[in-house]
Structures are given as structure tokens and as C-alpha cells.
Amino acid sequence: MKRLYKNFFFSFCSILFFNTALFAQDTLLTAQDAVKTAIENNYGIIISRNEIEIGSINNNWANAGAIPRINATASKTVGVNNLQQNLSNGTVTHKNGNTTQNLNAGIAVNWTVFDGFKMFATKKKLEELERAGEYTFRKNLNETVFNVITSYYNIVTLNEQKKATLEQISLYTDRYNLAQRRFEIGTGAKYEVLEAQVDLNEQRSNLLSLQNSIAVAKSSLNNLMGKNPDTSFMVIDTIMVVPLPAYSDVENKINKQNPDVLLANSQLLVLAQEKKEVNAARLPSVELAGFYNFARNRNGAGFTLLNQTYGPSGSVGISVPLFNGILVKKQLAISDIQIKNQQITITQTKNDIQTSLTNAYINYNNALKAIELEKNNLVLATENIVIATERYKKLNITSVELRQIQISYNDAKNRLYNALYQAKVAEATVALLAGDIANL
Numbered sequence: 001m002k003r004l005y006k007n008f009f010f011s012f013c014s015i016l017f018f019n020t021a022l023f024a025q026d027t028l029l030t031a032q033d034a035v036k037t038a039i040e041n042n043y044g045i046i047i048s049r050n051e052i053e054i055g056s057i058n059n060n061w062a063n064a065g066a067i068p069r070i071n072a073t074a075s076k077t078v079g080v081n082n083l084q085q086n087l088s089n090g091t092v093t094h095k096n097g098n099t100t101q102n103l104n105a106g107i108a109v110n111w112t113v114f115d116g117f118k119m120f121a122t123k124k125k126l127e128e129l130e131r132a133g134e135y136t137f138r139k140n141l142n143e144t145v146f147n148v149i150t151s152y153y154n155i156v157t158l159n160e161q162k163k164a165t166l167e168q169i170s171l172y173t174d175r176y177n178l179a180q181r182r183f184e185i186g187t188g189a190k191y192e193v194l195e196a197q198v199d200l201n202e203q204r205s206n207l208l209s210l211q212n213s214i215a216v217a218k219s220s221l222n223n224l225m226g227k228n229p230d231t232s233f234m235v236i237d238t239i240m241v242v243p244l245p246a247y248s249d250v251e252n253k254i255n256k257q258n259p260d261v262l263l264a265n266s267q268l269l270v271l272a273q274e275k276k277e278v279n280a281a282r283l284p285s286v287e288l289a290g291f292y293n294f295a296r297n298r299n300g301a302g303f304t305l306l307n308q309t310y311g312p313s314g315s316v317g318i319s320v321p322l323f324n325g326i327l328v329k330k331q332l333a334i335s336d337i338q339i340k341n342q343q344i345t346i347t348q349t350k351n352d353i354q355t356s357l358t359n360a361y362i363n364y365n366n367a368l369k370a371i372e373l374e375k376n377n378l379v380l381a382t383e384n385i386v387i388a389t390e391r392y393k394k395l396n397i398t399s400v401e402l403r404q405i406q407i408s409y410n411d412a413k414n415r416l417y418n419a420l421y422q423a424k425v426a427e428a429t430v431a432l433l434a435g436d437i438a439n440l
Helices: 002-022 031-041 043-058 118-184 190-224 247-257 259-282 327-393 399-434
Strands: 069-086 092-114 285-299 306-319
Touching: 031 043, 031 118, 031 190, 043 118, 118 190, 118 259, 118 327, 118 399, 190 399, 247 259, 247 327, 247 399, 259 327, 327 399
Parallel strands: none
Antiparallel strands: 069 092, 092 285, 285 306
16 A cells, blocks of 8 residues: 555656656746736737827817917918009009019917807816726726736646646556556456556547647737747646635725726716717807908009008907707707716616626635535545555456546546636636736
């Protein structure tokens, strides 16, 4: 029995050494490193960060229509004409090739000083749109971090399943060799050898599938980190599950930090300002205009040889809307409906998040129970497989019984890894909903 335990331990260590040697040239990538790299290099995050800058640039009084507009103009016209003049005093002027020059220049200032408070509503809307850009950035950042974390620990889980499969291959190889020797000495049947070979080939096929899944998962994680898909790395071999915060604490954070809630509330504020913009069309508008003009007309012949004027001028314009086909009234009715819909959207968003939060806590607690149970099962399955192998050697059990014990051992390991992964996903989901995931 002691010798069998020793052989089992040696096989397990050999598998670990094989995997360590296989990735010896790779750089160890922690979950924190992956998150940091994604925050710096993820293309979606970079674009969202640029959108914040666009919102900041757009948020100004000029776009709101409150800044005066100043334009300068200048023109010069030169002409050649034939002149024929008969004046009332009997003077007759006739000249061919008469030149004329007209020079005009001026500066005009136009300023809308009142537009029914539309400019103030527009400025508040631009401020809210800038904040919405920040919320969108936080939303993309949090979702990217969540995807990085789940992708990372998916690779960890696949690696552990690969190790378990390699261990199964070692166990199935021992079983095949035992069945072969028993068949050769006449104490075993041929079908036991064939069955052992089929099971061994199945595990080898599982190994190929896992290797493919790991390669694809690593490529996807590299894409999230903004790296070349072929970039090689290795991950840690354990999943550490941390306690969740109190449910009530997460609920409080959701209203203050969750980007989806903040975005929905921000959109409601934008719609409110847009309604004010529409309502401004009902009120009078006042516009000031100021001018400074210079004009010079020079003629080579004729009654007026030079005419030059310059100086300032100004005007005040008032526009009062009298009738616009009740267009404003219809637009205001549409705005009211949009605001009601957005209020419903906010309620729906909060309810969806509340449901996701409840489910995450349920999944987490069930995963913790499964982890504890499967750890105990794995201890029992490990001891059982050692005993069963020894009994198989002594012809006390059949190959079918040994096979079932080996399958149970492998299933216990896989259930443990899956439970650990589900707990980690639930943990990340809670952090995502609370808006804290970027701080993990």
C-alpha cells in the first residue's frame, strides 16, 4: 500500500514538472497584471477615453449659442466704363475707358442676448452629456475588467482540468499496463485490455480538446489586453475566493456608482433640458447687432469723383413668435413621453441590476458549499483510487469497477475546479454591479 501511494505521488509530481517545464519560457501573468494591461491598452477603453475629451471640448458657451459672433468683410471692385452724361445745366460729358473703383470693408457683431433661456438649457445639456461620456467610459472600463477577470480564471480552470487529464492519462496508462500483463499471464480477459485502451485514448482526446480551448482562451485574453493574439504567457494555478461584502452595502453602492444607473439618470436630465430647448421657441428672442463700415467709391469721370463713408452703427432686433402651426406643442408632448419612457427605463435598469445582484449572491453561496463538498469528495476519491488500484492488482475487483472509481475521481476534481470558477465569476459580478471591479 505504501509503495502504491509513493508511485501515485511520483506520477502527480511528474505531471506538475511537465507543465512547469512546458511554460518555463513564458512570463507569469497575474490577474492584476492582466487588468492593468487591459486598462492601459484595450482599444475600447482608449476610444471611450477619447470620447470623454470630445465631450469636454463640446461643453462650452459658444456651442450653447451665448457668445457673440464677429465677422469681418472686405471687397474691392474695379471697372472700366464708357461715360455719357447730359446735365440740366447744359454740360455734356463724354469719356470712353472711364475707370471706377469701389472699396468696402466692415466688421459686424451679432449677439443673441435672449432666446427664451434656450442657451442656458443647452449649456446644462452639454454639461450632462460630458458627464454621460464619463459614465460610458466607466461602464466600458468595468465591463472590460470583468471580461479580463473571467477570461483569466477560465484559463486557470482549463489549466487545472488539463493537469487532471494528464493525471488521468497516467492512471489509465497504469491500468492498461496492468490489464495487458494480466492478459499475457492468463488471469485477465482481452476485453479489459481493449476497454483500458479505449479509455486511455478518450483521455488523450480530452487533452487535445483542452489544449485547444486554452489556446483560444489565451488568444481572447490577449485581445482584451490589446496584445498580439500569439503573445505567450502562463497563469497562476490557484483560484482564491474572497468573502463578499454585505448585500446592503452593495445596494447602496449601486445607486451611487453603477454606470448603468448613472447613465440612465443622466439621460433623463438630458431629456429635461431638451424639453426646455423646445419650450424656448414659445418665447421672444432679442438680438443685438453692431457694425463698423468703410466704403470708398472713386470714379475717373462723372458728377461724383470720390465718395467715402465710414463709421459705426447698431441695431436691436426683437422676434416674437405668434403662430407656428402648434409645432412646439406637439414637440413638447413628444418630450413628455420620452421623459416618461426614460423614467421607466431607470426603474427597469435598477430592477435588472437587483436581479443580477441577487443571483450573484445565490451562485456565490452555492459555489462555496460545492467547494467544501468537493474538497471532501476529492480526499475520499484519492484514497479510494489508491485502494482500488491495489485491489485490482490482487484480482479483487474488475476493470469495470476500477474504471468507475477513476471516473469518479476525475469528476470530483472537475466539479471542484468549476465550483471555484463559478465563485470567482459571482465575486466579479458583484464588484461589477457595485462599480468597484476596476479597483479589484
